[in-house]
Amino acid sequence: MxxxxxxxxxxxxxxxxxxxxxxxxxxxxxxxxxxxxxxxxxxxxxxxxxxxxxxxxxxxxAGPVVAAGWGADDAWTLRMRNHDDMAATLASSRVLGAFVLLRLRTAERGMQVLLLAPDNSDADIRRRLRMRLATIQPGEALPRL
The missing domain is CATH 4.10.860 (DNA Excision Repair, Uvrb; Chain A)
Structure with a gap:
């Protein structure tokens, strides 16, 4: 695959x-x-x-996150307001209709919560995230909100 x-x-x-x-x-x-x-x-x-x-x-x-990325190797990176890039891990996620809620844990800043809604993100990005989040195997299960 x-x-x-x-x-x-x-x-x-x-x-x-x-x-x-x-x-x-x-x-x-x-x-x-x-x-x-x-x-x-x-x-x-x-x-x-x-x-x-x-x-x-x-x-x-005053949220510190201005951009996020989920790499092909399942590594998350957060771009902070001060232009620092920070590694993060996906703690949990939830899909609520057109909304995608992500909880990302960083070593330096703790838990960061990102709500992707129709007014602050592209529909294609949310669709791709929903599809990729659905591929997480039950053995790799993340705690759901």
Whole structure:
């Protein structure tokens, strides 16, 4: 059997994920506002929701990975924002419809999570990744999310 070709792609965080996060935060604020809690507790919970949302959006925007590649020899390489290339191993993966979620472990930076969605990646890249991820043998089974 011939080896699978290398797959490489640039990565940026999904705008859909950010928008969904903001929508969920807005719904949480609405739920707090409509609850029968005392006003001081409503204000406290609203501030907590806003801080958590702000923190999550900052973490998404400051993601260190700008590109990734999966070589024919099953080795992963991550290109970081500071232009360093880092070796990584695939810890787990999940295909959710048109989305591909990858968890890659690096020695220097720990776990890096990449969400490939229709708004931040090419459909052909996601298709090739899905096909190649499906070829992983059960003996090489990765822990699924």
């Amino acid at each position: 011939t080896s699978a070709p290398a797959i490489g792609f640039e990565y940026r965080p999904s705008r859909w994920l950010r928008r969904t996060l903001v929508l969920v935060a807005a719904l949480a604020l609405l739920a707090v506002a409509l609850s029968a809690l005392p006003m001081w507790l409503k204000l406290l919970l609203a501030v907590l929701v806003l801080l958590a949302t702000w923190h999550a959006l900052r973490r998404l925007a």
